[in-house]
Amino acid sequence: MNAKELKAILQALMEHEVSEMSLETPDYKLNIKRGSSLAQVQYVPAPVATPQITAPQPAVAVPAPQPAAVAAPAATSRPATAGREAEDKKEEIKGVEVKAPIVGTFYRSPAPDAEPYVKEGDSVKKGQVLCIIEAMKLMNEIESEVTGVVRKILVNDAEPVEYGQTLFIIEPA
Known part of the structure; x- marks a missing residue:
């Protein structure tokens, strides 16, 4: 109603x-x-x-609920040291960064009991599935844009990821 x-x-x-x-x-x-x-x-x-109603006052329109004010989000949702460690490791390893194209939850394998799509050191081909990002109950396969070797996986399984966050570093072949 x-x-x-x-x-x-x-x-x-x-x-x-x-x-x-x-x-x-x-x-x-x-x-x-x-x-x-x-x-x-x-x-x-x-x-x-619901709001109290007393008679014989005329009926009044009930305003739609307004969203609560939300404080500006912090610069990062991870502890400061974790962010710096990931940046330091990313800087040490040269290669192509595979970034999250959407916000969601990162999964390394197609099912909880399945083997991960890729591991560090694995060779990958262009178009090969690297991981899944779940967004709004949809499973989105993230594919490699280059042929090469996975040098670093920067996200843990079942961890939330942000748009543009680096997920993998692949050294082109």
Whole structure:
């Protein structure tokens, strides 16, 4: 039930001087009593209270909920030392960086009990699957853009990754 529907119900009750009403659907249960200082809406499975309604005030539109203010995210979600260690290792190894094309969860293998697609030191061909990034319940295969050797895997299995984050360093053949 949206605010417009609730407003229409309240308006009809006031116009017809109905003092009490109950409405139950599979999604919610609504009990309204005029003259009482409480109106209650219960959603299945958990009850949820609504703003109090007193009679004979005219019905008012219920504003849509506003998103809460969110503080600016920190520069990195990893501890400062972990980020520096990854950068130091990335700088030591020369090669092509394979970056995350989307935000999601990084998986090294197609299933939890399966072998990883690639390991450090493995030779890979252009177009070969390196990993999966899960985003919104979709499994996106990330393929190698070059033929070469995997020199470094910079992300742990089941770790969240950001857009543009370096996942692998591949030394071209």
